[in-house]
Amino acid sequence: MTYNWCHGPNCHTNHTQSRVRGSGDNKVLRTIKIKETKWNNGNYWKYFCNQSCLMDFIRLHLTSIIAIAPRREALETPIKVEKEKYESHRYRYNDNGSYREPYMATRTTIKSVDNA
Numbered sequence: 075m076t077y078n079w080c081h082g083p084n085c086h087t088n089h090t091q092s093r094v095r096g097s098g099d100n101k102v103l104r105t106i107k108i109k110e111t112k113w114n115n116g117n118y119w120k121y122f123c124n125q126s127c128l129m130d131f132i133r134l135h136l137t138s139i140i141a142i143a144p145r146r147e148a149l150e151t152p153i154k155v156e157k158e159k160y161e162s163h164r165y166r167y168n169d170n171g172s173y174r175e176p177y178m179a180t181r182t183t184i185k186s187v188d189n190a
């Protein structure tokens with residue numbers, strides 16, 4: 075079995091029974107040990123016991139993480155924007171109550187471009 079210690083920098087400070095180790099006057103709160111399973115293998119839950127520990131890690135190491143793959147220019151995805159008219163309706167109100175009024179609406183759709 076492969077295990078990882080939770081990488082949350084404050085994991086060992088959370089007051090939960092699951093972290094208590096030791097006996098008598100020598101008790102400690104210990105970092106959570108995470109077993110690798112088919113559910114967390116290949117994703118970050120094999121390194122973090124919960125979302126709070128994950129976010130603490132990101133906050134603490136953000137500068138280093140960004141340095142691995144800095145984005146210095148914007149990326150662009152080619153698209154086509156299609157506009158099509160279609161008949162819709164809206165409700166109007168008068169002294170007799172409400173009635174449906176048809177009108178031509180415009181639907182805007184962003185389509186991917188196959189640039190193979």
Ligand SMILES: [Zn+2]
Binds near residue numbers: 080085124
């Ligand atoms: Zn943790």
